[in-house]
Amino acid sequence: MRLFFIGFMGCGKTTWGRKLANHLGYEFMDLDHVLEEKAGMTIAEYFTAHGQDAFRELESSILKETNYPENVVVSTGGGLPCFFDNMDWMNANGKTLYIKLSPKTLAERLDKGKTTRPLLHGLHGEELVSFIAEKLGERVSFYEQATHIINGIDMTVEGLATTVNQ
Ligand SMILES: Nc1ncnc2c1ncn2[C@@H]1O[C@H](COP(=O)(O)OP(=O)(O)O)[C@@H](O)[C@H]1O
Ligand SMILES: O=C(O)C1=C[C@@H](OP(=O)(O)O)[C@@H](O)[C@H](O)C1
Numbered sequence: 331m332r333l334f335f336i337g338f339m340g341c342g343k344t345t346w347g348r349k350l351a352n353h354l355g356y357e358f359m360d361l362d363h364v365l366e367e368k369a370g371m372t373i374a375e376y377f378t379a380h381g382q383d384a385f386r387e388l389e390s391s392i393l394k395e396t397n398y399p400e401n402v403v404v405s406t407g408g409g410l411p412c413f414f415d416n417m418d419w420m421n422a423n424g425k426t427l428y429i430k431l432s433p434k435t436l437a438e439r440l441d442k443g444k445t446t447r448p449l450l451h452g453l454h455g456e457e458l459v460s461f462i463a464e465k466l467g468e469r470v471s472f473y474e475q476a477t478h479i480i481n482g483i484d485m486t487v488e489g490l491a492t493t494v495n496q
């Protein structure tokens with residue numbers, strides 16, 4: 331089974347993708363990490379060097395050209411489902427799990443984060459909540475095409491494992 335985690339930055343795709351893969355005995359892949367290895371630089375560096383359009387092209391080609399094992403949990407970047415036909419491609423090639431959280435909760439988690447996400451421009455507090463609310467508004471129609479929509483509060487691996495077998 332191929333499982334793709336999708337959702338806004340900070341919703342927990344990387345954290346929970348890894349946990350679910352461990353729980354199921356599946357392989358784990360994070361496409362942001364695959365891209366960073368391929369590019370030989372961090373995503374923040376890639377945005378600075380080549381811009382967002384080039385990043386979107388590369389992340390889409392990585393999504394479609396990676397050789398996935400039979401059983402795998404794949405964590406995607408937050409913007410990936412919203413460009414090209416990436417969402418349709420994932421739904422045709424596996425199950426998609428959207429981790430749904432409010433802008434306020436996302437902002438709380440992202441404010442604490444140490445990693446740099448280039449789209450967030452170092453925003454904090456209320457400015458960060460407003461930015462997330464606006465961007466999530468643009469993206470939600472893509473995320474809601476997921477085969478499974480998960481409440482991101484109180485997630486457990488056992489709950490996720492039950493959901494993906496439905
Ligand atoms: N259930 C949770 N409760 C509280 N914090 C969480 C939870 N899941 C993830 N986090 C934290 O939220 C931040 C973003 O998680 P991450 O897995 O990197 O998200 P994504 O890959 O979706 O951007 C991390 O600091 C992580 O430790
Ligand atoms: O939402 C986005 O457009 C992005 C999300 C990031 O991944 P995470 O969702 O894992 O932070 C990463 O792909 C890049 O910084 C762009």
Ligand SMILES: [Mg+2]
Binds near residue numbers: 343344406407
């Ligand atoms: Mg991630």
